[in-house]
Amino acid sequence: MTSATPVGSAPAPLTRSVRVGYGMGSVATGAFGTVPGLMLLPYLTDTLGVAAVLAGLVVVLPKAWDVVLNPVAGRISDRTVDPRGARRPWLLRAGIALAAGFALLFAGPDLDSRVLETTWVLVVFLACASAYAFFQVPFVAMPAEITQDYGERTRLMTWRVAILALTILLAGATAPVIRDAVGGRDGYRVMGLVMAGLILVGVVGAYRGTRRAPIGAVDPGPGTLRDQLRVVAGARDFRLLLTTFVLQALATGCMLAGVDYLAGDVLGRDGSATVLFVCFVGPALLLTPVWSAVGARVGKRRAYTAASLVLALGAAVAATAQVAPAAAVFAAVALVGVGYAGCQVFPLAMLPDVAAADARTTGENRAGVYTGVWTAGETLGLALGPGLFALVLALGDYRSGTTGDVAQPDSAVTAITLGFSVLPAVLVVASLWWLARYRLDDELDQQTAHPQESA
Numbered sequence: 079m080t081s082a083t084p085v086g087s088a089p090a091p092l093t094r095s096v097r098v099g100y101g102m103g104s105v106a107t108g109a110f111g112t113v114p115g116l117m118l119l120p121y122l123t124d125t126l127g128v129a130a131v132l133a134g135l136v137v138v139l140p141k142a143w144d145v146v147l148n149p150v151a152g153r154i155s156d157r158t159v160d161p162r163g164a165r166r167p168w169l170l171r172a173g174i175a176l177a178a179g180f181a182l183l184f185a186g187p188d189l190d191s192r193v194l195e196t197t198w199v200l201v202v203f204l205a206c207a208s209a210y211a212f213f214q215v216p217f218v219a220m221p222a223e224i225t226q227d228y229g230e231r232t233r234l235m236t237w238r239v240a241i242l243a244l245t246i247l248l249a250g251a252t253a254p255v256i257r258d259a260v261g262g263r264d265g266y267r268v269m270g271l272v273m274a275g276l277i278l279v280g281v282v283g284a285y286r287g288t289r290r291a292p293i294g295a296v297d298p299g300p301g302t303l304r305d306q307l308r309v310v311a312g313a314r315d316f317r318l319l320l321t322t323f324v325l326q327a328l329a330t331g332c333m334l335a336g337v338d339y340l341a342g343d344v345l346g347r348d349g350s351a352t353v354l355f356v357c358f359v360g361p362a363l364l365l366t367p368v369w370s371a372v373g374a375r376v377g378k379r380r381a382y383t384a385a386s387l388v389l390a391l392g393a394a395v396a397a398t399a400q401v402a403p404a405a406a407v408f409a410a411v412a413l414v415g416v417g418y419a420g421c422q423v424f425p426l427a428m429l430p431d432v433a434a435a436d437a438r439t440t441g442e443n444r445a446g447v448y449t450g451v452w453t454a455g456e457t458l459g460l461a462l463g464p465g466l467f468a469l470v471l472a473l474g475d476y477r478s479g480t481t482g483d484v485a486q487p488d489s490a491v492t493a494i495t496l497g498f499s500v501l502p503a504v505l506v507v508a509s510l511w512w513l514a515r516y517r518l519d520d521e522l523d524q525q526t527a528h529p530q531e532s533a
């Protein structure tokens with residue numbers, strides 16, 4: 079492996095402009111990762127009148143396609159890496175296609191056919207998911223090549239997650255407001271255009287902001303994609319970390335999908351969706367640096383465990399939504415947000431550790447394959463979340479409609495509450511069984527504390 083850093087010297091810290099520039103990519107990933115999960119299922123069930131189970135399939139299938147496509151995108155981006163940072167052009171090309179596709183997603187014409195209108199959403203969302211794969215995978219792969227420093231990756235991820243949290247807050251809070259202010263299907267169309275513009279800002283910002291980032295050069299791993307996937311599958315710490323993250327992405331997907339339903343059918347208060355979302359994401363703006371400091375003190379794995387427990391506790395408390403005052407529900411969701419901040423910082427800082435450890439051992443670049451598999455897992459979790467929530471709605475006899483004001487039976491209200499709270503809490507707690515067996519963090523911590531012994 080070659081790098082801009084001389085052998086035996088400490089890696090130079092990244093400049094603030096590079097950290098911020100890289101973090102700008104989270105504007106695109108945050109907007110696309112949040113708004114469909116928040117708005118697409120209600121759009122299908124309450125505006126197009128699609129049955130809950132079918133609507134869940136429409137949301138899940140394009141993301142399931144990404145599970146197949148992401149490792150391929152990772153392998154392709156590995157093959158195009160050079161010391162000039164050849165992953166960057168993928169950000170621009172795929173990012174522009176993603177923004178254009180998102181503008182069309184909610185802009186389907188009035189076709190007087192539920193089948194055709196549902197097909198429009200499915201096909202356009204599939205195109206968006208394909209473009210997103212070729213943006214997200216190179217973007218997530220870059221930290222393993224930008225810096226070889228264990229602590230610097232956490233600092234880089236702190237900027238990324240802070241910008242991600244701000245984007246999620248901005249997109250998630252304003253998307254329902256724009257929709258409601260305009261009203262009807264036109265509200266969704268205008269919202270889609272505004273969010274497409276936000277995605278484009280992130281794409282251009284990341285492309286320009288990383289132009290001066292140091293990029294180490296590592297030879298691409300030999301063999302076919304199948305050979306590379308077999309090697310990655312044999313990386314024990316990666317498997318454990320990925321399983322933890324996918325289960326937590328599944329939990330997050332359930333909660334995102336449930337926000338609009340909890341606000342309208344359980345709390346029954348105007349503006350509750352925006353308040354819930356601010357409570358969910360707002361703490362990350364303040365606490366991401368705090369979690370970073372905690373990780374530096376106790377290690378990434380231990381801090382990740384603590385953040386997960388806080389998230390699970392908040393989700394469990396939210397189960398009181400049917401009987402507790404709205405303020406208590408908002409407070410519970412804010413506690414979820416405190417944990418969510420850490421659950422974003424640490425796995426994203428630990429992934430480059432895994433890829434870089436492999437590169438140091440083999441001298442081969444599999445960062446794109448690692449991140450391709452990682453983003454495939456994340457995509458699957460975030461996609462199955464709304465699908466799982468839709469299944470819970472169906473079990474609760476949720477009634478779809480085209481006016482958005484259909485009266486729901488008590489069973490549906492209970493299903494919404496449990497799908498938003500208890501189910502995510504159980505998933506997060508279960509994920510810790512795998513995280514407890516992750517060991518790379520301890521090894522890297524020892525190397526940092528005793529560099530002479532590890533040399």
